[in-house]
Amino acid sequence: MTTAPHARLRRTALAVGAALLLPGGLAQAVPPGGSPGAAGIGDPYYPDYGNGGYDVGHYDIAVSYQPATDELAGTTRIKARATQALSRFDLDFVLPVSSVRVNGRPAAYTQGEHELVVTPRKALHDGERMVVDVTYAGVPSTITSDGISPxxxxxxxxxxxxEPEIAPWWYPSNDHPRDKATFDVRVTVARDLEALGNGVLVSQHTHRGERTWHWREKKPMATYLAFFVVGQFDITRWRADGLPVVTAVASDGGSEGEYAAADLARTPEVIRFESRQFGPYPFDAMGGVAPAADFGFALENQTRPVYTRGFWRNGPNIYVVVHELAHQWYGDSVSVENWRDIWLNEGFASFAEWVWSEKHDEGTGAELFSAYWDYYAGNSDFWSVIIGDPGAHNEFNGAVYDRGAMTLQALRTRVGDDAFFTTMRRWAAERRYGNGSVADFIALAEQVSGEDLGSFFDAWLYTGTRPEPTAENGFPADFQPGSLAAARRTVPASWAQIRQTHQRLVSLEQRR
Known part of the structure; x- marks a missing residue:
């Protein structure tokens, strides 16, 4: 997937960046004991993403939203544990805050461009449980930071x-994939609107012309994967393989909506297919949402991806569904250790499309590999991207998807199907609900295959040139590069649709 640019808050008159006072006029003061938590979790690309000093277990979020004015008001309760003696800590948040409480007591706070800095009245002990309540309101679309507004x-x-930025525009959090948590999300809207979210629909109730939708995700989830969508939808609910399925397509969506509804109805079919390839499905619900907008990308929101309806402009498109659902294993259940590890998400989900193509007789992985090799033959910009470390704000470059999928097909050719798919399944199983780095995956691939793959991964992930077409680099023994050989190759039936899908998946990168 790819996502909208990020914002480092430009404060409005509602949001005063100066030190705030506690109720009763008490000035902010650092209590004795402990030390401040870090303002970032340590991601080399985004130093102020996430925070140090605590670990979140659960978010309980309640927001109300008015579409006409884009006004959002909310309260978020964060249940966490201090991981050090903590005198103060940061939350990632950009909306104006009206109050903060820690363990039931009013806390001092300041707001900067991206950080909400909280000083509890009493320092927290290492290992102490903490409950943080934040009340806030604002107009998210008016807040831009670092030129980005998602x-x-x-x-x-x-x-x-x-992705990677959305949480700070609607709830305060420790906003990095390393700190996963469970979620309860309540969204209150006008009663004639629907609100979709992650996981299982716990309840919905109406009161005085409004309706509150309560969604719950019980498996650990990265903060950027939490979502809500509000609008008028045709919602379909059923059960498949013992799990609840919820799909929602914007009403009056025309032919795009019809195609989207038909493909999203195949979600259980795709999940069954990918379970056979990658191991058991890791979550307790499934589905998909196609809102009334063409925002240029799809995102693998946990249990229920969200798709721009433009993916269906030219007819059916099962490949984007295959891609986003593959992320449920690679990206959602197993998340990146740092954002530079994004190949583990996008390359893997792109390769899942190749597997679907192969198993449905629309082109083998080897044929797709050859087609991509020829397509990008003279494109030095494509080959110059170091997909194992693409750089900040370049995570969703097209090469991460396409060269990323080629890397996995080359690895498959190099080590054989048994070792390759064992590696893919073990990666999903052994790091279930956790995190991993590219170095971790390389180590697993070498362990499973019994081969030294250092030069292979250097060629594909860390070299800004086209790999040499050698057996060591995972090319078939009969591979014949060159225009005459290219003319003899079979163009897979899936090629055009996968290419169009990937062009849209990376389109938001251009908005950074």
Whole structure:
């Protein structure tokens, strides 16, 4: 997937960046004992993403939203544990805050461009449980930071969807994939609107013309994967393989909506297929959402991806569904250790499309590999991208998807199907609900295959040139590069649709 650019808050008159006072006029003071938590979790690309000093277990979020004015008001309760003696700590958040409480007591706070800095009245002990309550309100679409604003207003509502930035525009958090948590999300909207979210629908109730939708995700989830979408939808609910399925397509979506609904209805079929390839499905619900907007990308929101409806402009497109659902294993259940490890998400989900193509007789992995090799033959810009470390704000470069999938097909050729798919399944199983780095995956591939793969991965992931077409680099023994050989190759039936899908998946990168 790819997502909208990020914001480092430009404060409005509602949000005063100066030190705030506690109720009763008490000035902020650092209590004795402990030390401040770090303002970032340590990601080399984004130093102020995430925070140090605590670990979140659960978010309980309640927001109300008015589509006409884009006004959002909310309260978020964060249940966490201090991982050090903690005098103060940061939350990633950009909306104006009106109060903060820690363990039931008012806390001092300041707000900067991206950080909400909280000083509890009493320092927290290492290992101490902490409950943080934040109350806030604002207009998310008016807040831009570092030239980035990920908030998406739709024809009839909103889509709070983005990667790596979206959480700070609607709830305070420790915003990095390393700190996963479980979620309860309640969204209150006008009763004639629907609100979709992650996981299982716990309840919905109406009161005085409004309706509150309560969604729950019980498996650990990265903060950027939490979402809500508001609008008028045709919602379909059923059960498949013992799990609840919820799909939602914007009402009056025309032919795009019809194609989207038909492909999203195949979600259980795709999940069964990918389970056979990658291991058991890791979550307790499934589905998909196509809002009333063409925002240029799809995102693998946990249990329920969100798709721009433009993916269906030219007809059916099962490949984007295959891609986003593969992320449930690679990206959602197993998340990146740092954002530079993004190949583990996008290369893997792109390769899943190749497997679907192969198993459905629309082109083998080897044929797709050859087609991509020829397509990018003279494209030095494509080959110059170091997909194992693409750089900040370049995570969703097209090479991460396409060269990323080629890397996995080359690895498959190099080590054989048994070792390759064993590696893929073990990666998903052994790091289930956790995190991993590219170095971790390389180590696993070498362990499973019994081969030294250092030069192979250097060629594919860490070299800004086209790999040499050698057996060591995972090319078939009969591979014949060159224009005459290319003319003899079979172009897979899936080639055009996969190419179009990937062009849209990376389109948001251009907005950074």
């Amino acid at each position: 908030w998406i207003r739709t024809d009839d509502g909103v889509a709070a969807v983005g």
